[in-house]
Amino acid sequence: MVLSPVIGKLLHKRVVLASASPRRREILSQAGLRFEVVPSRFKEKLDKAAFPTPYAYAIETAKQKALEVASRMHQKDLRAPDVVIGADTIVTIGGLILEKPADKQDAYRMLSRLNGKEHSVFTGVAIIHCCSEDGQLDMDVCEFHEETMVKFSELSEDLLWEYIDSGEPMDKAGGYGIQALGGMLVECVRGDFLNVVGFPLNHFCKKLVELYCPPRREDVQRVKHESIPAVDTFEIASDAAQGDEGCGPSRAGVDGHSGQAPAGPQGPDTNGLVENPPPFPSDLLDLIDGFKASKALFTACKLKVFDVLKEEGPLKAVDVARKINASVCGTGRLLDVCVALGLLEKTDTGYGNTRLASRHLASEGACSLHGFVAYHDEHAWTVFTDLESAVRQGPQAAAGRPEEDPSQSRDRRLRFMRAMHGLTQLTARQVATAFDLSRFTSACDLGGCTGALARELAREYPRLKVTVFDLPEVIEHVSSFHPEGWQPERLHFVPGDFFKDDLPDAQLYVLSRILHDWADDRVHELLSRVSRSCKPGGGLLVVETALDERRAARASLPAALNALVRAQGRERSLAEYRSLLGQHGFRDVQVAQAGDRLDVVLGTRASSSAP
Numbered sequence: 364m365v366l367s368p369v370i371g372k373l374l375h376k377r378v379v380l381a382s383a384s385p386r387r388r389e390i391l392s393q394a395g396l397r398f399e400v401v402p403s404r405f406k407e408k409l410d411k412a413a414f415p416t417p418y419a420y421a422i423e424t425a426k427q428k429a430l431e432v433a434s435r436m437h438q439k440d441l442r443a444p445d446v447v448i449g450a451d452t453i454v455t456i457g458g459l460i461l462e463k464p465a466d467k468q469d470a471y472r473m474l475s476r477l478n479g480k481e482h483s484v485f486t487g488v489a490i491i492h493c494c495s496e497d498g499q500l501d502m503d504v505c506e507f508h509e510e511t512m513v514k515f516s517e518l519s520e521d522l523l524w525e526y527i528d529s530g531e532p533m534d535k536a537g538g539y540g541i542q543a544l545g546g547m548l549v550e551c552v553r554g555d556f557l558n559v560v561g562f563p564l565n566h567f568c569k570k571l572v573e574l575y576c577p578p579r580r581e582d583v584q585r586v587k588h589e590s591i592p593a594v595d596t597f598e599i600a601s602d603a604a605q606g607d608e609g610c611g612p613s614r615a616g617v618d619g620h621s622g623q624a625p626a627g628p629q630g631p632d633t634n635g636l637v638e639n640p641p642p643f644p645s646d647l648l649d650l651i652d653g654f655k656a657s658k659a660l661f662t663a664c665k666l667k668v669f670d671v672l673k674e675e676g677p678l679k680a681v682d683v684a685r686k687i688n689a690s691v692c693g694t695g696r697l698l699d700v701c702v703a704l705g706l707l708e709k710t711d712t713g714y715g716n717t718r719l720a721s722r723h724l725a726s727e728g729a730c731s732l733h734g735f736v737a738y739h740d741e742h743a744w745t746v747f748t749d750l751e752s753a754v755r756q757g758p759q760a761a762a763g764r765p766e767e768d769p770s771q772s773r774d775r776r777l778r779f780m781r782a783m784h785g786l787t788q789l790t791a792r793q794v795a796t797a798f799d800l801s802r803f804t805s806a807c808d809l810g811g812c813t814g815a816l817a818r819e820l821a822r823e824y825p826r827l828k829v830t831v832f833d834l835p836e837v838i839e840h841v842s843s844f845h846p847e848g849w850q851p852e853r854l855h856f857v858p859g860d861f862f863k864d865d866l867p868d869a870q871l872y873v874l875s876r877i878l879h880d881w882a883d884d885r886v887h888e889l890l891s892r893v894s895r896s897c898k899p900g901g902g903l904l905v906v907e908t909a910l911d912e913r914r915a916a917r918a919s920l921p922a923a924l925n926a927l928v929r930a931q932g933r934e935r936s937l938a939e940y941r942s943l944l945g946q947h948g949f950r951d952v953q954v955a956q957a958g959d960r961l962d963v964v965l966g967t968r969a970s971s972s973a974p
């Protein structure tokens with residue numbers, strides 16, 4: 364029996380799994396897929412440093428594995444299979460990519476690195492649709508990745524060696540198999556378990572829905588007019604499977620344009636030939652509607668919809684309306700839009716948060732971005748209405764406005780602090796582990812605000828004492844951001860202005876999301892102050908979202924636009940940050956990525972006194 368209708372779409376096709384992994388074979392056959400196994404001969408030796416993110420590396424490896432099998436099979440009997448699936452699983456921690464261990468010592472190195480910590484497991488997947496015509500092989504590649512967070516318990520050396528001696532680690536990414544003995548090492552898992560084992564089945568099925576059962580044209584148009592983006596659920600596949608016999612491998616889907624409507628009614632042209640209308644511009648319509656989606660999210664956050672549903676959901680629209688003190692009709696529409704945006708789920712019992720919403724959009728919690736959303740709603744939204752003049756006149760248009768100073772009023776300051784706190788908490792661990800900082804015993808986070816990064820640094824490096832140095836009016840509020848029962852043992856808050864006051868002594872100085880706020884002259888002033896305070900051998904850690912051609916244009920887009928609408932300051936490229944550190948006496952400048960959007964630059968203060 365095939366449970367997922369979308370897997371059924373592949374039953375009449377020749378499907379090949381380009382993998383030697385017994386786990387992938389098992390996951391896919393248990394899902395009801397029928398396929399042959401042809402292990403890939405692609406050597407997994409791509410240059411990791413050439414990829415902007417670890418998952419881009421995993422995706423490319425998966426793609427190369429599948430492409431190798433497709434072309435080999437085509438060459439052999441001039442008939443490629445219909446579909447080839449490739450996958451690659453990697454583990455990442457502190458900017459390092461771990462694959463299968465080379466030997467026992469290597470397994471030990473990997474497992475001790477993971478010991479007691481949380482790491483990410485990425486599986487990149489490539490689905491290749493092949494078409495052989497006149498001896499030519501034509502291939503369409505659809506690719507995606509899935510991330511799962513896994514936390515290891517604190518494990519003794521003896522236990523690690525016992526596990527290594529079991530032989531289990533050797534053919535597993537990161538040196539452990541979560542589905543077997545390795546499960547004993549794991550304290551918790553956040554995300555898709557099967558992704559860790561080697562194949563993200565859930566995401567794969569969703570991709571198949573996009574490829575084989577895009578929403579029907581009427582649905583797309585209705586959705587567009589109501590400004591609700593299409594949502595990828597298995598239900599779409601079920602509906603299509605029941606109501607649309609022709610729901611097949613649409614070219615639109617295979618070409619990777621997910622959610623694109625199939626070609627519309629076709630009329631004969633003057634030669635009696637059928638002419639295809641131009642492709643439906645779904646992506647463009649999504650783009651046009653994008654601001655409405657943002658505003659719906661901002662509004663639901665402001666009205667505390669996600670808090671109410673986190674505490675009491677699932678609830679009917681009428682009950683949510685009562686609790687947020689809003690109209691039933693307006694609330695119902697907002698809730699439906701949130702469902703379409705993938706933020707809420709709707710069942711017979713009412714509306715409930717998705718995991719994403721409970722984790723990031725409710726106002727409390729270690730991963731809450733509620734403050735960050737509020738800041739965008741109340742501040743960025745207004746500032747960005749000036750984009751046209753900023754583009755016409757350049758950043759001086761923003762300079763003409765009264766200075767946006769987050770410390771102007773208590774409310775605005777607190778709002779800004781909440782935004783920074785949420786964002787920093789979310790990325791602090793990745794920043795703290797981007798480099799091995801264990802050689803430092805003292806650090807000073809300049810402009811460290813609520814201490815979210817400082818706390819993570821102290822947690823990650825047990826010998827490290829961290830000072831947060833920020834304006835007195837900021838320091839005055841930090842206690843309200845401390846987690847309950849929190850004792851600031853190795854963490855100190857010192858009030859001061861990094862442009863005016865002496866900087867606290869430290870071996871490592873941290874400037875996280877600070878430099879982009881300042882124009883070049885101020886950046887030089889600040890860096891020369893840091894350079895003077897930093898002793899030879901000390902370090903400077905700069906954290907920014909760099910304008911960087913390596914990163915997909917889309918990810919650095921907000922940074923590029925921010926630079927236009929801000930009165931002062933500008934985003935800079937990695938080359939510029941490297942050069943700035945060099946100009947101020949920092950050598951051995953290294954760069955690492957912290958997650959998708961942040962770059963971390965570490966320089967060591969050279970011994971010569973003149974920078």
Ligand SMILES: O=c1[nH]cc([C@@H]2O[C@H](COP(=O)(O)OP(=O)(O)OP(=O)(O)O)[C@@H](O)[C@H]2O)c(=O)[nH]1
Pocket residue numbers: 381382383384385386387402403407428450451452453463534535536539540541542545559560561
């Ligand atoms: O918890 C677990 N983590 C990982 C695995 C297995 O690890 C390997 C990952 O290696 P890779 O993606 O390169 O795949 P290969 O086994 O080399 O097969 P290919 O022919 O596809 O390259 C993978 O087998 C996971 O299943 C695990 O079992 N548990």
